[in-house]
Amino acid sequence: MGPTRPVITIAIPCQKPDQEPMQTRLLNSTEADAAVTILRQGELVALPTETVYGLAGDASNEKAIQKIFAAKGRPPDHPLIMHVHSMEAAGEWAVDIPAQAMLLADKFWPGPLTMIFRKQPSASPLITGGLDTIALRAPDHPLTLEIIRKLGTGVAAPSANAHKKTSPTRAEHVLKSLSGRIAAVIDGGECKVGIESTIVDMTGDTPVILRPGAITKAMIEDVLGAAVAQPAGHDEKVAGNMPVHYQPETTLHIRSGAQLAELAGSESNIAIMHYSDLVMGAGVTGYRMPTDKSAYARALYATLHRIDATGVKAIYLEAPPDAPEWSDIHDRLAKASAS
Ligand code: TXA
Ligand code: MG
Numbered sequence: 001m002g003p004t005r006p007v008i009t010i011a012i013p014c015q016k017p018d019q020e021p022m023q024t025r026l027l028n029s030t031e032a033d034a035a036v037t038i039l040r041q042g043e044l045v046a047l048p049t050e051t052v053y054g055l056a057g058d059a060s061n062e063k064a065i066q067k068i069f070a071a072k073g074r075p076p077d078h079p080l081i082m083h084v085h086s087m088e089a090a091g092e093w094a095v096d097i098p099a100q101a102m103l104l105a106d107k108f109w110p111g112p113l114t115m116i117f118r119k120q121p122s123a124s125p126l127i128t129g130g131l132d133t134i135a136l137r138a139p140d141h142p143l144t145l146e147i148i149r150k151l152g153t154g155v156a157a158p159s160a161n162a163h164k165k166t167s168p169t170r171a172e173h174v175l176k177s178l179s180g181r182i183a184a185v186i187d188g189g190e191c192k193v194g195i196e197s198t199i200v201d202m203t204g205d206t207p208v209i210l211r212p213g214a215i216t217k218a219m220i221e222d223v224l225g226a227a228v229a230q231p232a233g234h235d236e237k238v239a240g241n242m243p244v245h246y247q248p249e250t251t252l253h254i255r256s257g258a259q260l261a262e263l264a265g266s267e268s269n270i271a272i273m274h275y276s277d278l279v280m281g282a283g284v285t286g287y288r289m290p291t292d293k294s295a296y297a298r299a300l301y302a303t304l305h306r307i308d309a310t311g312v313k314a315i316y317l318e319a320p321p322d323a324p325e326w327s328d329i330h331d332r333l334a335k336a337s338a339s
Helices: 032-040 062-072 087-092 099-108 142-151 171-178 217-224 257-266 293-308 324-336
Strands: 025-027 045-047 054-058 081-083 113-119 133-137 184-186 198-201 208-211 252-255 270-274 284-288 314-318
Touching (some): 025 032, 032 045, 032 142, 032 184, 045 171, 054 142, 087 099, 099 113, 099 217, 171 184, 252 324, 257 270, 257 284, 257 314, 270 293, 293 324
Parallel strands (some): 025 184, 045 184, 081 133, 113 198, 252 314, 270 284, 270 314
Antiparallel strands (some): 045 054, 113 133, 198 208
16 A cells, blocks of 8 residues: 555534434435535435445535534544546545546446545545545436536535445435434435445555455456555454444344255244245245346345345345455455444
8 A cells, every 4th residue: 555644633523412303305306406405505415326325415514524424423533435526526625636547537437436535635624534535436326416516516425324234225225224314315216236336545556445346456457457456454444444334233144055055944033145046944034136246236235124124033145156256245244244
């Protein structure tokens, strides 16, 4: 990785732990203008992206940014991702954007790739958790791009779920987690990627993948014609790298197909997410997962949310293939099943 970065110390005003509950509006996809108005008022709107729904606040309004941390129960030193409509808007938030980043943006933006740059001095340290770097991406969803363009500035947006919980891939998942804590969610349908963006640190000589996602190491290296790093472990202060994250309400266990075949016959009141053929005993509900990696990613969180709603005592999930293109799935599952 690049040179050690100075960490800025910031004072973040305390949030009232219990905010007044508010009526969360469910907007439909024709109500982009209403979403823009709410954002301009400094309130939060959960927006659809191709990865997961994001909890957006006007990034030029520090009060709005503070509300994001309060609504999620997120520690203030865990940085947010800035969402912009294109690379042209990136200069408003970041400096020293390297040529390699332009190549990646040309190929993958709008899309599930977040890049980390040095931040503009004018970008609030509340967004970056006090770091002197900033994470940027252009999300590939027409409704959200329209809202960002109309707002005329970027939106800071983490995934629209309570801290450490499973990310939402439908508007109803957002409501389950954040209803009464945010002004609105706008329904843009089901997220087509289904897990969070790839995060690449572009501040050093070699790009470093901090979080795997749909844009793989091989895809990035192919565009750059150069090697990128993907270390196994990172600084745990960074939110996405916490050992416990993405957790469903129901305890999740990862098992081999052979172990599941046994459990399927002996356990009850459990759910099994599997792709091998299994015979389910009474009281065991099977959820067939796709074997295609993209389809699996799209189904993963949606299935966890669905099972949560059934109230079973545990979820057992068949370990996916141990192949490099599945590294993002393994990353999320390890954290979602950690105790
Ligand atoms: O697909 C996504 O990335 C979704 C959608 C809404 O865009 N967003 C998302 O945000 O997953 P969140 O807050 O759940 O995860 C953001 C990750 C965190 O792990 C955070 O630590 C990392 O981005 N991050 C943000 N700024 C960073 C920085 N300056 N340096 C290192 N990591 C950073
Ligand atoms: Mg998140």
